Amino acid sequence: MKQRRQVTLYGLTWSMPIVVWQLIFFVFPLIFLLLISFWLVKNYRMVPGFDTVNWVKMFSKGYFWDAYWRTLGYAGVATIVTSILAFPCAFALAFKVSPKVRRWALFFLIVPFFTSYLVRTYSWQIFLNDNGIFNTLFALIGLGPFQLLNNFFGTLVGYLTLCLPLVVVLQLISLANVDRTLVEAAHNLGCGRLRTVFQVIVPLAKIGIILGAVFTFILAFGDFVSPYYLGGSKPPTLSILIIDTTKSGQQWPRAAVVAVVMILTLLTIMFAAVGAAYRKRT
């Protein structure tokens, strides 16, 4: 009996740091954020209290809902585009190349994370602006100039910069674990090559594909850098709305409302997606 208690104590002691860390830096701030959303601002100063006025105000504003659906749409498009662009690449790396090439590819997919995302995003401006590298090249063949910056295309380029390497890696890991015998079995049962990809390989690599999509959605949904520097910050996404709200009249409580709504949205989508990823049948 004493033995068992010691073991439990030992386990508790060593698991404590992560619990304390999570409490201090995640749970408490989250509770604090939720509380702030009910506070009031009087004479540009926050006053603790409990009033639903911030929630009512934000939910009744057209610009809030516009930003909400826009952000949801941006993140959705980013998720679909990233997943579709990543899949052929991950597929080729998993099935068509030698293990040596695969190792090098993995290395080069991780290298982008060596530099700051902000720097990478910012440098896209040189490529995308009206006199940038792309438009100069287009001009050589008599095309353009195209508007590549300060619109959704620019934002999307930023999202892809952030997510594409990660999604390729996640999909690759899943695809590399697909049992080749099952692929052969599909062929053996009369399932053509392309059809096998969708009927057998995608369901088998489902977890990696969905995880990649979830990461893209989360990163794009909360991203500030791409819509601000490449998308031109207007019309705003929710993260830009948060900044704007805090700047105009110290409205931290209303910004907290936006943040809480974002967190709830992401949690819902995450649980749904992870649930779908681990559900047995298709």
Place this chain on the structure above:
Amino acid sequence: MSATNAPRPLVSFDAVSKRYGSVIAVHTMNLEIYEGEFLAIMGPSGCGKTTSLRMLAGLEEPSEGEIQLDGQRINEISSVERDTPMVWQSLALFPFLNVQKNVEFGLKMRAIPTEERQQRARRWLERLEILELADRDISQLSGGQKQRVALARSLVTEPRILLLDEPLSALDANLVVRMQGVLSRLQKELGITFVYVTHSQSEAFAMSDRVVIMSQGRIEQIGSPKAIYRSPASRFVADFVGANNILSGSVTGTGDALGISTAVGHFLCNPSAAVDYSEADNLDMVISADLVQISMENPTLQNSLRCRFISEEFVGSIVTIFAELEDGSDFKVQARQRDLANMALEEGATFFASWNASDAHLISPNKA
């Protein structure tokens, strides 16, 4: 199968070879597989048996030679287009589909309408006695049940040939025997060709009409289980199949009383029509362990050897005795346990092993 009414070959391998770089997995293989037969391909791992099966299924392409199915060259026909369903060692069931959907898969690929597809799948599930599992997940099935699902999935398209790649090797011994019965019965009822790759002699012998023994990419012998067991064509087959004793020696008398002189004595054999020999030729003499009689004082049969008892292996009614000859080589004897009951066989004891001249089988050592 009489020679005049020979069934026509459904499959033929015509000088088929398969190379992986400098490694030759299958070496100029010639084989005809007949309509409606149960053929086992047997050999140690790496002998080319699975590669042969995979070439037939279109999962590997022959480096040389031609494979014909029903008289048509199929080398260039992709695995997808051939109707040569296979049952894998791992069974290769789709984990993301339930039992019914797994069985329907092949029909779905052939664009069979949903209703007919479901009916046909259920008919096969019923035939394999797993209809009540139709809605289960694959992960909820036992080994034997998975086996039946894999069979149903392969047979649902009603193919003329079924390929099986060591499908029973993951099952426990009792279940293996039961599934052998299921497979045998199924093959007879359906009347289609089964090609069964295995390393297990008991599986191959229990089910098949003919057995192909392979070694290092080459066919060593093709024949009925009995022919393989009693008349091995080469030293490899004699070693690989059954419990055989092989004594090498030279011919010391031809004609009716063929004599073989070996390091452990001189023995008489019946002349063999299958082997060419003349005076002083080297020959291998195969004596099956179960044709040897054992006695303590005097030998009971024509040819005899003095042996020293080393150990015994007891598996129910049959006992295998491992002994040593005068020159240190091994000798095996199989006997019924009740016949040994009153013999004082303990370590170091000497006894006589004897056999009839007619029970020794001759092979030419150059066919090694």
